[in-house]
Amino acid sequence: MMNMGIFNRYRKIIVIPPFLWTGLFIIVAMLLLIGISFSAPEFGVTPYKSLFQLKDGILEIKPDFGSYKILFHDSFYLKALMNSLKLSAIATFFTFILAYPMAYMIAMSKPNIRLLLLILVITPFWTALLIRVYGWIIILKNNGLLNQFLLWLGVIEEPLALLNSQTAIVIGIVYTYLPFMILPIYSSLLKIKPSILEAAADLGAKPFSTFWQITFPLSLPGVIVGLILVFIPAIGEFVIPDLLGGAKIITIGKLLWIEFFMNRDWPMASAITILIILIVVIPIKMLHRLVSSNV
Amino acid sequence: MNEFTKPDVIIRIENISKQFKANDYKTVDHISLDILRGESFSLLGPSGCGKTTLMRIIAGFEKPDSGRVFIDGIDMTDTPPYQRPVNMMFQSYALFPHMDIWNNVAFGLKQEKLPQSEISTRVQEALQMVGMYDFSHRKPWQISGGQQQRVALARSLIKRPKVLLLDEPLGALDRQTSEKTQVELTNIQRLLDITFLVVTHDQEEAMSMSDRMAVMKEGKLQQIGAPKEIYEYPDSRFVAKFVGSINIFHGYVSDNSKKNRLTISSDEIEAPMFVNSYDKLNVGTEVWVAVRPEEMGIYSEPDDDSHNHAEGIIVDIAFLGNQIIYHVELKSKKIVHVSLPTSARSKNPLLDYGNKAYVSWDKTDGVLLKS
Numbered sequence: 288m289m290n291m292g293i294f295n296r297y298r299k300i301i302v303i304p305p306f307l308w309t310g311l312f313i314i315v316a317m318l319l320l321i322g323i324s325f326s327a328p329e330f331g332v333t334p335y336k337s338l339f340q341l342k343d344g345i346l347e348i349k350p351d352f353g354s355y356k357i358l359f360h361d362s363f364y365l366k367a368l369m370n371s372l373k374l375s376a377i378a379t380f381f382t383f384i385l386a387y388p389m390a391y392m393i394a395m396s397k398p399n400i401r402l403l404l405l406i407l408v409i410t411p412f413w414t415a416l417l418i419r420v421y422g423w424i425i426i427l428k429n430n431g432l433l434n435q436f437l438l439w440l441g442v443i444e445e446p447l448a449l450l451n452s453q454t455a456i457v458i459g460i461v462y463t464y465l466p467f468m469i470l471p472i473y474s475s476l477l478k479i480k481p482s483i484l485e486a487a488a489d490l491g492a493k494p495f496s497t498f499w500q501i502t503f504p505l506s507l508p509g510v511i512v513g514l515i516l517v518f519i520p521a522i523g524e525f526v527i528p529d530l531l532g533g534a535k536i537i538t539i540g541k542l543l544w545i546e547f548f549m550n551r552d553w554p555m556a557s558a559i560t561i562l563i564i565l566i567v568v569i570p571i572k573m574l575h576r577l578v579s580s581n582v
Numbered sequence: 583m584n585e586f587t588k589p590d591v592i593i594r595i596e597n598i599s600k601q602f603k604a605n606d607y608k609t610v611d612h613i614s615l616d617i618l619r620g621e622s623f624s625l626l627g628p629s630g631c632g633k634t635t636l637m638r639i640i641a642g643f644e645k646p647d648s649g650r651v652f653i654d655g656i657d658m659t660d661t662p663p664y665q666r667p668v669n670m671m672f673q674s675y676a677l678f679p680h681m682d683i684w685n686n687v688a689f690g691l692k693q694e695k696l697p698q699s700e701i702s703t704r705v706q707e708a709l710q711m712v713g714m715y716d717f718s719h720r721k722p723w724q725i726s727g728g729q730q731q732r733v734a735l736a737r738s739l740i741k742r743p744k745v746l747l748l749d750e751p752l753g754a755l756d757r758q759t760s761e762k763t764q765v766e767l768t769n770i771q772r773l774l775d776i777t778f779l780v781v782t783h784d785q786e787e788a789m790s791m792s793d794r795m796a797v798m799k800e801g802k803l804q805q806i807g808a809p810k811e812i813y814e815y816p817d818s819r820f821v822a823k824f825v826g827s828i829n830i831f832h833g834y835v836s837d838n839s840k841k842n843r844l845t846i847s848s849d850e851i852e853a854p855m856f857v858n859s860y861d862k863l864n865v866g867t868e869v870w871v872a873v874r875p876e877e878m879g880i881y882s883e884p885d886d887d888s889h890n891h892a893e894g895i896i897v898d899i900a901f902l903g904n905q906i907i908y909h910v911e912l913k914s915k916k917i918v919h920v921s922l923p924t925s926a927r928s929k930n931p932l933l934d935y936g937n938k939a940y941v942s943w944d945k946t947d948g949v950l951l952k953s
Binding site for chain 2: 480482483485486487488489490491492493496500501504505
């Protein structure tokens, strides 16, 4: 018990750095973000007016709701947001459809093969995202590999306009985020004790029923983590829609980039970010509660 | 079963062998065995002896390399587990963690697509039988280990299997719960008139729960019989040592002239040993004489009434509550264990640490072992 006490004390010391890290880079950053979103835009080196002003020795806080007003009144922003949510949802769905069987197969294979398959899943990460997404341009463009292959097969007579479409964005997201879905599902499948599946078979459940009544429900925590890990970053994704989606498809990620770098409207960019966070965090919190009460 | 009825075999195992790829030995090595309808049968052996694998072959979780498994007269060697009329109570209970107790127990019946009303009645009956009806809506992690086991029992009985397979049924329970559960299991077995096949490494568990038992070692059956029979007449040193504690003397046959009796001379004991045997072994045959600690007497003076004697010094006395074990060191440095009921101890104060003692047993009490 003495040792445990020492262990606990050290544990407290060990967790200080991550807490500091989180505190600085998440909480402080969030506060800054909220602050900027309530400031008025301005031309200058810092392109916004400070929220806090000293007037006759008194500190004044003057929030400016201008950015939020535009955000909610100009349907352009909300449309971009809706488009991003839609694309992200579709992509997350297909990622899941592809990832589950892969995760299942990896989890069910023998330990030595399992390791090899896991390495294969992670290998693409050794190449930069930009290069991997750029690779898809070569595959998807009008005289790209895919079109040439389909023409050669005789399935199509004219090249398909695959690049610069919503489909291309979805393909890009599915490809990029697949490992984020596979790994959590794999790990929750691995946690299911073989004896539980044997018990189901012993009680008369055929393999198909065992899967739907036992395996799938028990893998749900992993599924939900996977859905969150894909859906959220995909909403704000910039590189993929920019490279594969062309100029016409506006997503919230691209808009954010435009506001920040082209228009230099930091308050607007911050307000968009806050909106995304609110829209994303609340459903996650609800999902989380649902899962933790269920399993 | 009496001599006029033919033995009614519920499980017949014919020449089953199984070798796992990672091993260079057979986990189950040419085993043949009949289990009778309505009996409680135990497979007893140390870990790694193949008892669990044999049970898993019967349940259908493992495929034997050779041999056949018949359940109630039908060859089920290639039948998948979900079509076999046997159910298993898992050692870890293997309750479905995402289902409440009710749905865990109902699972087996739901697979048969029975009407909801019948499922309800039977689940309620099963839960009431094991006293867990009030916990129907709890999840498995919300109840204790002993309670989980009751649920596992109800779940494995609900389909009225022809044979219930129990994998180390008392292994994970504390001593008190385990004793209680043992009695309950036996009662349920008699009440439902169901065949039990128990796998255990605990000889007390096997002896108290079964009508017959088989002792296994390294994939082979060593001895099959009623617990009492195996305890009193083990036919090898392995079985003798594994089932209860025993004193074993190594020696050679020195005289076989008397009918049904052999004289054994041993380096471990001075006087020649006499033992009953219908088997007339040649002089010079290597044998072992096994004597249970409770069949030996211990005295502070020589006992002339018994056939076999040895003299030694008491080096340890272990008090076990209901009995006392005397550790007596003979002149050959061989330690002999003698157990007496606690009530007998006060009779002789001379039986104490460091004192001289005489152990003895009758020629009818020793068992002759040839291996």
